[in-house]
Amino acid sequence: MDSSAIIEKYFIDLSEQQKAQFKELGSLYAEWNDKINVVSRKDIENIYEKHILHALAIAKFQDLSEKKILDVGTGGGFPGIPLAILFPDAEFTLVDSIGKKIKVVNAVIEALGLENVEAFHQRAEKTKGKFNFVISRAVTRMKPFLHWVNQKIYSNKPEDNCGVIALKGGDLEEEMSEIKRMYQEVSISDYFEEEFFDTKKIIFVPF
């Protein structure tokens, strides 16, 4: 199967423009990764499975339509860029503390003509604004992460359905019990069931 076709298999309602953007995304990263390393050389050959679909797992978990989203520690644009393609009516802000990674993100945004994403060379702690969801993949332990971002969530009323969504791997038992003391409603689930998603988790902290 053509790699970008994997996405069409999971997200069947894609417009022609979204299909074209997902298709182009793989070659854009291959091109940029030769100049600035944003994903490991080994992973670039499996960019759809290892990075793009992993990012889109958030969409299987939470509909982001018309929401304001902050992606903290986006690196080369994960999970923010694939999600911005999938939700053209949501507004994305992507930040990372490493400037050269944001350079790649801005080049990708421009090449794809994405009008719903802005990317900034900025630390999470310095980022201003209020968002429905703060998202991240593989950035830091949940406790400091929540400390960085808890003032940036737009509402803590359950009916507004706001919160933090983090994609993480590894042994999460200790950090989960650490944050459960402060956020009782925190949940952890597997990526949607497929061979690509067997080792990683989605953590959701509702506000």
Ligand SMILES: C[S@@+](CC[C@H](N)C(=O)[O-])C[C@H]1O[C@@H](n2cnc3c(N)ncnc32)[C@H](O)[C@@H]1O
């Ligand atoms: C392991 S990389 C993950 C990048 C991307 N999220 C991904 O999944 O490919 C972690 C990223 O978090 C960024 N980062 C770490 N601490 C940060 C902070 N306080 N503010 C913004 N970015 C931060 C790093 O610069 C790095 O790009």
